[in-house]
Amino acid sequence: MKAILTSFRMLLKQLSKDGMLIVLMFVPILAGFFFRFGIPYLEGIITQAMAQTSVLSDYYLLFDLFLATITPYMFCFAVTMTMLDEYDKHIIGHLTITPLTKNGYIISRLGISTIISFLVSLLVVTFFSLTEWTLGKLICVCFLTSVLCIGVAMFIFTKSRNKVEGIAVAKLSGIVMLGLIVPFFLSGNVQFLFGLFPTFWIARLTIETDILSYVMVITVSVAWIMGVKIGFDRKMAQ
Amino acid sequence: MIKVKDLAFSYTPKPFIENVTFEVNNGEIFGFLGPSGAGKSTLQKILTGVLRHYTGSVSVNGVNVKSANAAFYEMIGVDFEYPSLYEKLSGNENLIYFASLYKNHRDIDALIKSVGLQFDANKRVYEYSKGMKSRLNFIKALLHNPEILFLDEPTNGLDPSNALMMKDIIRLEKSKGKTIILTTHNMQDATELCDRVAFIVDGKIRTIGTPRNLIMSRGAAQITYSYIDESLEKFASVSIDSTAIDPSLLAAISCNKLSSIHSSEPSLNDIFIEITGRSLQ
Numbered sequence: 218m219k220a221i222l223t224s225f226r227m228l229l230k231q232l233s234k235d236g237m238l239i240v241l242m243f244v245p246i247l248a249g250f251f252f253r254f255g256i257p258y259l260e261g262i263i264t265q266a267m268a269q270t271s272v273l274s275d276y277y278l279l280f281d282l283f284l285a286t287i288t289p290y291m292f293c294f295a296v297t298m299t300m301l302d303e304y305d306k307h308i309i310g311h312l313t314i315t316p317l318t319k320n321g322y323i324i325s326r327l328g329i330s331t332i333i334s335f336l337v338s339l340l341v342v343t344f345f346s347l348t349e350w351t352l353g354k355l356i357c358v359c360f361l362t363s364v365l366c367i368g369v370a371m372f373i374f375t376k377s378r379n380k381v382e383g384i385a386v387a388k389l390s391g392i393v394m395l396g397l398i399v400p401f402f403l404s405g406n407v408q409f410l411f412g413l414f415p416t417f418w419i420a421r422l423t424i425e426t427d428i429l430s431y432v433m434v435i436t437v438s439v440a441w442i443m444g445v446k447i448g449f450d451r452k453m454a455q
Numbered sequence: 456m457i458k459v460k461d462l463a464f465s466y467t468p469k470p471f472i473e474n475v476t477f478e479v480n481n482g483e484i485f486g487f488l489g490p491s492g493a494g495k496s497t498l499q500k501i502l503t504g505v506l507r508h509y510t511g512s513v514s515v516n517g518v519n520v521k522s523a524n525a526a527f528y529e530m531i532g533v534d535f536e537y538p539s540l541y542e543k544l545s546g547n548e549n550l551i552y553f554a555s556l557y558k559n560h561r562d563i564d565a566l567i568k569s570v571g572l573q574f575d576a577n578k579r580v581y582e583y584s585k586g587m588k589s590r591l592n593f594i595k596a597l598l599h600n601p602e603i604l605f606l607d608e609p610t611n612g613l614d615p616s617n618a619l620m621m622k623d624i625i626r627l628e629k630s631k632g633k634t635i636i637l638t639t640h641n642m643q644d645a646t647e648l649c650d651r652v653a654f655i656v657d658g659k660i661r662t663i664g665t666p667r668n669l670i671m672s673r674g675a676a677q678i679t680y681s682y683i684d685e686s687l688e689k690f691a692s693v694s695i696d697s698t699a700i701d702p703s704l705l706a707a708i709s710c711n712k713l714s715s716i717h718s719s720e721p722s723l724n725d726i727f728i729e730i731t732g733r734s735l736q
Contacts, residue, residue, distance in 0.1 A: 220525070220556045227541075227552055234543050311539035311595075314503050315556045316525035454505055 220317040224325035231299045238295040245288040245337065249345030252280045256347060277347035282397045282420055285342050285358050290394075292334035294387050296326055297373045301383045304374070309453060319453055327367050335363040340452035358423060361434055365415045368391060368441040375448040400424055413437060456481045456603065456634045457502065457613070462511035464501060465658075472497060472649065472658040479651075481577075482550045484625070484635040486645040488727065489655035495638045496536065498655070499605050499711035502636065503533055529557060531588060532601035536608045538588040539595075542581040546572055546591045549580060550598060558598035566594040569624060571617070593621060597628070607638045617666060642723040646670075652723070656731040668725045676720040683714055 219399075232238050260273040269449035273280075303309050311321040337358035342350060369390050396414025400421045403411075411417040418434035421427070457479035465471035472494050479485040487495040500506045501513060504523030513520045517525050540549050546567065554560035567576045570590040580588065589612055596604060599686045609625065610618040625648055629635060639645055645652050654661040680694040682703065688729070693701040694716065707713045 223552070223555045231541070231543075306542060307535060307537045307539040308541065310505070310535060311553075312556075314505060314528055314531070314533050315553065316528045316558070317530065317556050318523075318525055321525070374509070454500070 220315070221321045221325045221329075224312065224317050224322060225329050228296065228299055228326060231302070234294060235298070238298060241291050241295045242300065244291045245284070245341050248287055249284055249341050252347060253345040256280055274347075276401060278423060279397060279401050279420070281342060281346045281350070282416075282423060283350055283394070284345060284356070285338055286362045286365075286394055286397065286419075288338040288341050289331065289334035289345075289359075289363040290369065290391075292330055292337070293327075293366040293370035294373070296330045297387070298368045298380050298383055299339055300326055300374050301377055301380050304452070305379050310455070313453065323453075327370055331363045331367055334366065337357050338363060354423060354426070357431075358419060361415070361419050361422075361438070365393070365419070365438050365441075368415075368438060368445060370407070371442065371445040372451045375445055375452055396420065415441065456483070456516055457485075457636070458512070458514045459502075460512045462498075462501065462509055462513060464497065464509035466497075470658070472501075472509075473675045475658075475660055477653060477660060477663055479634060479636065480723045481634055482629065482632050484629055484637055484648050486637045486649035486652040487655055488639060488642065488645050488652045488723070490640055493655045494656055494658040495596060495640075496607060497658075499533075499607055499636065499638050501530060503605055504528075505636060529599065530602045531605060532596035532599065532603070533605045534593050534596035534607060534609055536611060538592040540580045540588060540591060543579060545577045545579055546583065546587075547576040548596060553595050554598045559600070560598045561600050563598070566597060570594055570620060586614060586617055590621070591614055591615065595626075597624075602633060604633055605638070606635060608641070609637070609639075610641060610644055618644075618696065642727065647722045654727055656732055661731050666723055670721055670723060672726070676718050678704075678716060678718050680704060680707065680716040681714045682712045684712065688714060 232242070232345050256273055256277070260271070263272045264270065300309070303312075309322065312322050339355060342359065368418060373383055373386045373390055377386045393414060394416055395428070396411050396416030396418075397413040397420045399414075399417050401424075405418055408417070412433065415434050415438040418430045418437060422430040457477075459478070460476050462475040463470070463473050475498070487498060489495050497506065501509055501522060502515060504520040504527065507521045513522075515527070516530060520527070541552070544552070547563065550563045550566070554563060564573070564576075567573050570593065572587060572590060575583065575587060582592070583591065589609075593606075593609055596606070597639065604625075606625070610621050613621060622644065625635060627639075637649060643650075649666055651663060651665050652669070653663045664672070676695045677692050678695055678698060679690070681688050681690045683689075689703075691701075691703050693704055698704055704713075
């Protein structure tokens with residue numbers, strides 16, 4: 218445990234030395250301020266201009282879901298960039314043959330970061346949400362988005378050789394958020410074409426709270442992580 | 456100390472490392488000698504528990520490396536071929552960090568001094584030369600005073616004086632009873648340091664032996680000499696085990712006419728080429 222905490226402190230030290238990554242950690246809070254105060258303000262302007270009673274307010278839940286997803290996403294992105302830097306410098310290979318071990322390294326990078334991003338998600342959504350959230354729904358959604366982002370982090374790490382490629386792959390992986398939008402704009406069975414996106418089931422879960430969505434989000438997220446894990450393990454051994 | 460039996464491993468469906476069997480004794484310096492891509496580093500990764508999808512049995516100090524855990528990594532130290540250092544941190548900060556991953560560690564200042572980096576310890580690593588990084592990386596493997604050292608090309612990229620310094624440290628570690636696995640394609644290092652070497656080509660061990668026995672197995676060394684005969688310098692050579700029956704040599708010595716004498720032994724590289732049909736360099 219001592220080695221894991223020491224390794225995690227090194228992660229924080231690495232993050233603190235990279236200005237871009239520091240800014241990234243504050244993106245969820247900046248987004249929170251914008252969503253919480255900017256969106257209702259825009260809604261006032263738009264409804265007045267269009268002579269409608271509501272335009273954006275129908276999608277306030279969607280904004281909240283983005284907020285719940287963007288927090289772990291930014292955390293996982295920052296951690297993955299650090300991991301890619303360590304990979305590029307052959308440091309991961311060395312750390313895995315110290316008492317930290319490979320599993321300890323993964324816990325110190327992805328495990329602890331996921332727990333922290335989960336807690337930060339809870340706070341961000343609590344303070345900046347535009348809709349009412351029950352405690353159960355809040356914990357459930359933040360937990361699921363945090364787990365999803367472990368898969369995203371593993372995917373970016375596996376598919377990139379260095380930080381530059383990592384940034385490009387991270388942009389590509391942003392497509393995973395597409396699933397959040399689908400239940401709000403598509404109805405009928407056609408929406409299930411997006412069932413491979415865990416975010417699709419997360420969004421459905423918040424709208425309908427059915428057991429199928431809960432089972433599916435777990436199943437699809439685990440399938441994604443297992444699918445990426447083979448390449449991830451291979452890369453860790455290089 | 457290290458026991459490997461019927462080891463086989465490959466990154467692809469095509470066989471790579473096959474039928475590898477050897478043992479390394481306690482306190483021995485054992486060298487893996489082979490050209491690039493022969494499987495030396497892969498073998499080291501297997502021995503250190505990095506690659507675990509192999510067949511056969513591999514145990515290091517009684518531990519099956521497939522179940523290598525934190526306790527296992529307390530007893531081994533590894534110096535990979537490429538430096539693995541945080542470039543934004545100083546040399547000293549790097550060592551403090553890596554040392555903190557272990558239960559106990561050596562005096563960091565003394566280690567830094569042992570490789571002549573005492574005046575550069577507080578510089579950031581990205582300011583280091585290639586040789587300085589190699590030296591820092593080397594002492595990183597010694598930080599926790601491990602029982603077994605795995606050294607991959609430890610003198611690669613070093614100037615002769617620093618290479619000598621590293622070899623002296625390796626000998627010092629051996630004198631303390633450490634078991635050392637040296638992976639190299641530098642036959643000079645292997646000849647100077649290793650108690651035994653294994654020749655590896657295409658993932659297979661072709662032979663194992665002491666450098667001296669391998670060299671001697673090629674036959675006796677030759678002596679080449681020149682002597683003055685009727686005001687002319689003449690040259691001759693004789694096998695070292697036939698010097699007592701070589702009349703020209705005996706006559707030249709008895710009449711004090713010898714002008715030069717040299718012995719020429721085959722190098723480990725010559726033996727390697729003869730046995731494997733491949734060059735080390």
